[in-house]
Amino acid sequence: MATQPQHHRIGILGSGNIFSRYVTGMARYPELKIVRVGDIDVDRAKRAAGEHGIPGWGDADELYGDDSIDIVVNLTPPVHHASTIMRALDAGKHVYVEKPLATTVADAKTVLAAAAASGRVLGSAPDTFLGSASQTARKALDDGLIGEPIGASAFIRHSKAETWHPDPRFLFQAGGGPVLDMGPYYLAILVNLLGPVRSVAAAARIGAPVRTVTAPDRAVDSIDVEVPTHASAVLVFDSGVIGTTMMSFDVWDSDLPAIEIYGTEGTLTLPNPNHFDGDVRVRRHGEADWTVLPPVVELFGAVGTKEQARRGLGVRDLADAIEGGPHRANAAFAFHVLEGLSAIDGPGQVTLLESTCDRPAGRFTK
Numbered sequence: 001m002a003t004q005p006q007h008h009r010i011g012i013l014g015s016g017n018i019f020s021r022y023v024t025g026m027a028r029y030p031e032l033k034i035v036r037v038g039d040i041d042v043d044r045a046k047r048a049a050g051e052h053g054i055p056g057w058g059d060a061d062e063l064y065g066d067d068s069i070d071i072v073v074n075l076t077p078p079v080h081h082a083s084t085i086m087r088a089l090d091a092g093k094h095v096y097v098e099k100p101l102a103t104t105v106a107d108a109k110t111v112l113a114a115a116a117a118s119g120r121v122l123g124s125a126p127d128t129f130l131g132s133a134s135q136t137a138r139k140a141l142d143d144g145l146i147g148e149p150i151g152a153s154a155f156i157r158h159s160k161a162e163t164w165h166p167d168p169r170f171l172f173q174a175g176g177g178p179v180l181d182m183g184p185y186y187l188a189i190l191v192n193l194l195g196p197v198r199s200v201a202a203a204a205r206i207g208a209p210v211r212t213v214t215a216p217d218r219a220v221d222s223i224d225v226e227v228p229t230h231a232s233a234v235l236v237f238d239s240g241v242i243g244t245t246m247m248s249f250d251v252w253d254s255d256l257p258a259i260e261i262y263g264t265e266g267t268l269t270l271p272n273p274n275h276f277d278g279d280v281r282v283r284r285h286g287e288a289d290w291t292v293l294p295p296v297v298e299l300f301g302a303v304g305t306k307e308q309a310r311r312g313l314g315v316r317d318l319a320d321a322i323e324g325g326p327h328r329a330n331a332a333f334a335f336h337v338l339e340g341l342s343a344i345d346g347p348g349q350v351t352l353l354e355s356t357c358d359r360p361a362g363r364f365t366k
Contacts, residue, residue, distance in 0.1 A: 005029075008319050011036040011056075011063045011093075013084060014075035015048035017165065018098065018311065022073060023052045025300070025312025032071075032315060038063030060084070064091040070322075073315055074098060078175025082107040089118040096318045099125040099184040101334040103175035105342050108335050115331055121321050124334035126185045127314025129192040130363060131276025132295035137261070137268050138193055139296045139364050145282055146263030149194060152235075152243040154186040154273075155256035159249075162211050167219040171249075172211060177227035178247040179204070179345040180338075185273035186245065187337045189259060194237045196336055196356045200343035204231035207250035233344040238356070247344065275308050276300035296364040328360035 008031060012022065015037050026032045036056030039045035049057035056066065063069065064087055072088040074081065074097040082102040088095045095115075101124045102108040115122035128134065141149060156178050161168040170176050191197065207230050211223040230250045235243040246256075259270040266285055271278025277299045281290040301307030314329040321327030336357040343351035 005031040005319065006323055007031045007033060008071050008322070009069050010034045010071050010073055010315070011038060011066060011069040012073045012075060013038045013060060013063055013088070014077075015039045015041075015045050016075065016077075018075055019048055020052070021309050021311045022075065022315070023054075024307075025310035026315055028312065029316050029319075032312070032319060036063050036066055036069060060087070064088060064093070070094060071096065071315070071318065077170050078103050078180065079170075079173070081175070082111050085111050085122065086114050089114050089120055089122070092118075092120070094121045094318060094322055096123045096315045097125065099334070100175060100180050100338050100341070101331065102338065103180070105339050108338050112331055112335055121318055121327065122331040123314055123318035123321070123327065123329050124331055125311075125314055125329070126188045126273075127311070127317060127329045128185055128273055128276050129189045129360070130313050130317060130328060132297050132299050133271050133276065133278045133280050134189045134192055134273070135363050136280045136293050136296045137270050138362050140268055140280070140282060140293060141193055141261065141263075142362065145266065146261065146268055146284065147265030149239065149241045149261055149263050151262040152190060152194060152241055152260065153257065153262075154190060154243065154245040154259045155254070156182045156186060156245075156247040157251040157254050157256065160252065162213045162215065162223075164215050166215050166217045168211075168213065168215075169220060169223050172223050172225045172227060172229070174227065177229055177345065178249045179228065179231050179341050182274070183247050183341045183344065184337055186247070186259060187340055188333070189270065189273045190235075190237075190243060191333070191337060191340075191357065192360055193261060194241045194243070195239045195359045196237065197235050197340045197353055198238050199236045199350060199352050200233055200340055201350045202231060202233035202344040202346060203348040204228035204345055206230075207248075228345055231344050235340070245344070275303075276313065277303050277308065279303075326361045328363070330360075333357045333360060
């Protein structure tokens with residue numbers, strides 16, 4: 001007889017743009033009870049709590065000091081991830097943090113050491129590789145549907161955030177840019193599919209040094225760009241697969257695929273890695289048309305609806321790990337992804353990665 005999942009009391013740190021996506025996503029899991037919102041802007045925390053019926057609200061110190069909370073979901077801006085993770089661990093909490101794990105490899109190493117010393121579980125976004133699209137592609141590869149994987153490609157084009165985000169400054173500061181903002185979704189899925197990366201050869205640059213913000217409810221009119229906004233790289237995986245990627249906030253329009261995997265017997269193409277779900281298509285050599293593969297796990301959100309933007313599957317994954325289950329979106333995995341992305345975002349050179357990680361267990365095997 002299956003055991004019932006334990007109940008966990010959640011405190012969410014940060015009530016900005018992505019907050020409601022986590023609240024609605026975690027609502028799928030009654031065992032995850034959100035009890036407090038903490039924010040440097042206490043009035044914003046109060047409004048967020050009121051809008052979603054969350055009983056507690058206040059500043060970060062009140063959240064860390066709430067002994068009833070066992071999991072902190074950290075939605076602060078990337079530049080604050082390392083320090084806020086450390087504080088939550090010091091307070092005895094398990095932590096799930098938005099991507100990236102930290103803005104530098106050095107800070108991320110410190111965070112991993114702190115988590116190991118604390119005895120608490122640390123998980124990190126992105127978690128979209130846990131969704132039906134990536135899991136369906138993973139099973140197709142594991143089943144040999146396209147033969148031996150030889151190559152892969154991944155392309156990030158501009159999300160046009162200046163036109164819709166009220167304050168997109170963080171996207172052009174440390175921890176942002178196409179590599180560290182959108183890149184985690186892509187590289188996490190590639191590592192889930194193909195295993196860890198051995199080396200990266202890359203070049204990156206800033207495109208337009210000043211960005212004009214045109215969002216109707218904008219908080220700023222322009223942004224000085226501080227990080228590279230266009231990068232290209234060749235990645236060599238331990239498996240021998242060679243991947244190519246372009247990550248750009250300077251490519252506004254294109255017909256390039258999001259992710260494709262090329263094998264000895266065919267090609268897999270995946271949808272936007274920022275989403276959990278979507279069509280995974282395969283075309284084996286000699287076939288006239290592409291075939292859409294049936295999902296191997298349930299959808300997290302209905303494709304083409306607002307549900308598709310929900311978050312929270314990684315928090316459920318963290319809760320499973322606390323209960324002794326497999327931890328797929330774990331800190332070592334996130335660290336390896338961060339080290340790979342930092343090499344892409346670097347000065348332009350060949351980098352041999354120091355870290356590695358386990359290829360996460362497929363959810364379809366449960």
